[in-house]
Amino acid sequence: MIKDILQQFNITAKHSGVSTGAHWLSGTGSVLSSVSPVDGQHIADVQSPGRDEFDAVVAAAGQAFHEWRQWPAPKRGEVVRQIGEALRTHKTALGKLVSYEMGKSLQEGYGEVQEMIDICDFAVGLSRQLYGLSMHSERPGHRMYEQWHPLGITGIISAFNFPVAVWSWNSMLAWVCGNVCIWKPSEKTPVTALVCQHIVQSVFAANQVPEGVCCLVAGGREVGEWLANDTRIPLISATGSTRMGKAVSSAVGARLGRALLELGGNNAIIISESADLDMALIGCVFGAVGTAGQRCTSTRRLIIHESVYDAFTQKLVNAYKQLRIGNPLDENNHVGPLIDKDAVSLYQASLQQVTAQGGHFLVEGGVLDGAGFESGCYVKPAIAAVQNHYNIVQHETFAPLLYVMKYKNLQEAIDMQNGVPQGLSSAIMTLNLREAEHFLSAAGSDCGIANVNIGTSGAEIGGAFGGEKETGGGRESGSDAWKNYMRRQTNTINYSNRLPLAQGISFDL
Numbered sequence: 001m002i003k004d005i006l007q008q009f010n011i012t013a014k015h016s017g018v019s020t021g022a023h024w025l026s027g028t029g030s031v032l033s034s035v036s037p038v039d040g041q042h043i044a045d046v047q048s049p050g051r052d053e054f055d056a057v058v059a060a061a062g063q064a065f066h067e068w069r070q071w072p073a074p075k076r077g078e079v080v081r082q083i084g085e086a087l088r089t090h091k092t093a094l095g096k097l098v099s100y101e102m103g104k105s106l107q108e109g110y111g112e113v114q115e116m117i118d119i120c121d122f123a124v125g126l127s128r129q130l131y132g133l134s135m136h137s138e139r140p141g142h143r144m145y146e147q148w149h150p151l152g153i154t155g156i157i158s159a160f161n162f163p164v165a166v167w168s169w170n171s172m173l174a175w176v177c178g179n180v181c182i183w184k185p186s187e188k189t190p191v192t193a194l195v196c197q198h199i200v201q202s203v204f205a206a207n208q209v210p211e212g213v214c215c216l217v218a219g220g221r222e223v224g225e226w227l228a229n230d231t232r233i234p235l236i237s238a239t240g241s242t243r244m245g246k247a248v249s250s251a252v253g254a255r256l257g258r259a260l261l262e263l264g265g266n267n268a269i270i271i272s273e274s275a276d277l278d279m280a281l282i283g284c285v286f287g288a289v290g291t292a293g294q295r296c297t298s299t300r301r302l303i304i305h306e307s308v309y310d311a312f313t314q315k316l317v318n319a320y321k322q323l324r325i326g327n328p329l330d331e332n333n334h335v336g337p338l339i340d341k342d343a344v345s346l347y348q349a350s351l352q353q354v355t356a357q358g359g360h361f362l363v364e365g366g367v368l369d370g371a372g373f374e375s376g377c378y379v380k381p382a383i384a385a386v387q388n389h390y391n392i393v394q395h396e397t398f399a400p401l402l403y404v405m406k407y408k409n410l411q412e413a414i415d416m417q418n419g420v421p422q423g424l425s426s427a428i429m430t431l432n433l434r435e436a437e438h439f440l441s442a443a444g445s446d447c448g449i450a451n452v453n454i455g456t457s458g459a460e461i462g463g464a465f466g467g468e469k470e471t472g473g474g475r476e477s478g479s480d481a482w483k484n485y486m487r488r489q490t491n492t493i494n495y496s497n498r499l500p501l502a503q504g505i506s507f508d509l
């Protein structure tokens with residue numbers, strides 16, 4: 001099945017990971033070996049760029065920008081509409097491949113492609129709505145307005161957990177805005193990126209889009225560093241760990257470029273005494289074990305009112321007993337593998353730290369072995385009772401490890417929810433209007449995303465996505481996140497026959 005999908009997209013056992021959107025370049029950099037965490041099978045080798053090919057790609061992108069920025073935005077939107085159509089056609093194949101290369105459940109693989117289709121639709125509409133404001137000038141016979149122009153090359157560094165959707169949030173918006181894109185996908189999931197590149201290339205060819213508008217540089221850390229340091233690239237949009245984000249941010253900041261960062265989360269749900277506990281349960285369990293806890297929006301902490309703590313943790317423990325762990329392509333399973341053995345080691349180290357720092361397990365974790373688990377990447381989702389201040393709780397463990405803790409009053413719960421270095425997603429489960437509104441107020445959650453009676457993960461594309469503090473401050477996807485991909489220009493036009501100065505200054509010659 002996977003072989004057929006690879007054939008369908010012309011993915012050979014050894015494939016170039018370097019493209020200008022019209023041509024595949026033979027890479028001279030290191031080889032990325034893509035291995036499925038589902039069954040440990042090798043998928044393909046992807047050749048990354050050497051410095052010369054990287055420079056050739058940036059040059060092609062720079063050249064293409066001169067032409068692409070002059071296409072009317074709705075015409076660019078029409079091309080993006082066709083990408084959305086192509087994604088609809090290939091949803092099943094690409095969804096399966098996402099599931100196989102990354103390890104998320106098939107439903108989530110399809111969901112990820114749906115997210116790409118949704119952002120295409122959003123971007124098409126946006127291509128006729130890149131609005132600027134007009135202002136009233138203080139001077140007679142003057143007009144003032146602002147307009148938004150494209151920035152140039154957008155460098156996109158994406159993570160393994162959403163191997164294709166996060167690229168599409170960035171590239172579809174960047175393209176309708178008139179930018180050209182260079183994508184460095186995660187070195188752990190290069191094959192799904194190759195498929196996206198093939199899909200876009202055929203749409204672009206059919207529309208005579210100039211070479212260089214959609215570029216791919218599949219590579220490791222070094223390629224990320226080249227992008228971050230390159231003064232020809234005004235905007236770097238990076239998704240990944242806080243450590244990576246700090247490195248990108250300082251490199252881009254040192255050259256006064258723009259960085260759009262979407263980094264780690266440490267997302268909590270407050271379970272109030274007035275929560276609908278059955279409804280809350282679904283949000284909490286999906287949030288904690290969906291994508292095997294490898295979303296940046298995954299639920300890491302539950303802050304539970306003391307009066308419902310025993311009842312709710314009992315429900316959680318029972319629900320965890322029902323979880324089926326196994327091959328994510330089998331739709332009977334809820335939880336697939338972690339991305340690789342390094343991730344498994346980090347998960348195991350976190351389990352040890354929980355006990356060492358004073359926590360105890362309500363549901364024990366562990367690594368699965370035996371038939372069906374040969375890849376060594378399958379782990380048991382765990383639940384631990386902890387204190388919020390434990391060092392391990394303050395860190396994001398990218399695995400299905402859920403922390404539970406008790407609170408007495410809402411202020412204490414909000415302080416705990418905010419009392420971590422990260423600030424991405426947050427939620428409260430309550431039927432009490434006062435609590436809900438307080439949680440959403442300026443004195444409530446400090447996160448970029450705050451939900452009521454919905455879990456922390458699974459945001460729709462229509463809202464701006466991102467968070468505060470160590471999450472990096474960037475906003476991608478919906479609302480007015482498109483402004484990150486453009487430069488604002490303020491224009492003042494004098495149509496009078498005098499030249500009055502602003503602020504009433506007189507300057508007579």
Ligand code: UN1
Pocket residue numbers: 115161162166239294295296297456457458459460
């Ligand atoms: C991510 O984990 O990097 O809100 C993105 C969600 C998804 C996107 C997550 N729509 O969970």
